[in-house]
Amino acid sequence: MTIILSMIIVILVGIIIVQALNRRSHRMQLRHLRSEVERISSLATHEKLLLMTDDRELQSLLMEINRLLGAQHQMYSDYAKMEMSMKKMVSNISHDLKTPLTVVLGYIEMLHLDPAMHADERERLLGKVYAKTQETLALIHDFFDLAKLESGDREMPMTRILMNERCSTTILDYYDILTEQGYLVHIEIPEHPIYGFGNDEALHRVLNNLISNSIQYGSHGKQLGLTLREDESSVYVDIWDRGKGIDAMHIDHVFERMYTLEDSRNKSYQGSGLGLTITKRLVESMGGSIHLRSNPYELTVFTVQLKKVQY
Structure with a gap:
């Protein structure tokens, strides 16, 4: 034991x-x-x-x-990237605000220092002051629109959109201007109704931004097109041109805040660098996506994809 x-x-x-x-x-x-x-x-x-x-x-x-x-x-990593982006954005906004405001100040000084200026010359300078002021206001509006989109403060009621009507109405607003400038305009919109899910006002602005962008940077090709297409689950709007396009090294960055191609800083290509960023945020707010493919001087296509709604 x-x-x-x-x-x-x-x-x-x-x-x-x-x-x-x-x-x-x-x-x-x-x-x-x-x-x-x-x-x-x-x-x-x-x-x-x-x-x-x-x-x-x-x-x-x-x-x-x-x-x-x-x-x-x-x-x-995201914070560091955002901080760098914000610093760049503030720098570019300061530059883009300073330039037109300096021009406006110069015109005002000319008007102030020469009270005997001829009426026609005074009218011409006032017109330039007005144009530069509008340019500055547009930049400020873009900045605040982007801030609202990224903070989620902007209300965006979603509904069924007749894509045929929205696409045709938007492109036809530019048709006369484009044909006068010698563009060939290609419009491919099916006759049967196609419905997408989104916000009509936001989609109108998206298409306006993309068409304006194609006119601004694709003028060399003198061709611009809009194509509406669909599959079982999505609707697609292609805005395309045959202009100078975008090099592969820039494609991944064109939707970033204040990212502009180098020649967008000259007088021929005025851009705030916010247009495509706002466009992307609007599309994403509608539950969609936007894609870009480009072969310079051959074909550049921005494609907006939204959810399809059966009718």
């Missing part, structure tokens, strides 16, 4: 020792994990936690910690 009791005591002591060693090992592992998490968080690196263990609960914990670290790194 004594021998049996001694064996039981030895076994219990062994179990206690093993449990104590396991607890110590767990504490050491947890301290290591804590220090590694603190180090990775403070340095904002893209590292993952690595730990050799057979403990399934600890393995699950490691997976969740690594997922959180990945999310934290993505948040830091």
Whole structure:
């Protein structure tokens, strides 16, 4: 009996020792994990936690910690990108506001310093002041529109839109101007009704922005087209031209805030750099998407995709 009791005591002591060693090992592992998490968080690196263990609960914990670290790194990256974008936007807005305001101030000084100026010359300068003021107001409106879209403050009631009517009405507003400038205008709109899900006012602005963009940057080709098409689940509007197009290195950036091609800063290509960004935000607010493909001087196409509504 004594021998049996001694064996039981030895076994219990062994179990206690093993449990104590396991607890110590767990504490050491947890301290290591804590220090590694603190180090990775403070340095904002893209590292993952690595730990050799057979403990399934600890393995699950490691997976969740690594997922959180990945999310934290993505948040830091997005914040840094947004901060750089905002700095660039503020810089460009300051430049774009300063330029027309300086011109307006120059014209006003000319009018002020020459009270005997001929009426025709005075009228011409006042016209230039008006045009530059409108240009500045348009830029300010674009900036606030984008701010509202990105903050979610802009209400956008969704409804069924007859795409045929919206597309034809929008392109026909430009038809006379385009033909007078020597453009060939191609319109492909099916006769049967096609319905999309969105906001008619927002879609009208999207199409206006894209057509204006094609006129602005695609004038070399003297061709502009609008095509309405569909499949089982979506409707598509293609706005295309055969102008100078967009190089592959720029395609991924054209929808970014204040991103403008280099020649958009000259007098022939006035652009705020917000038009396509606003266009993309409007399309996304309607649950759609916008895509661009371009082969310079051959074909440049902006495609708006919206959900299809059965009639």
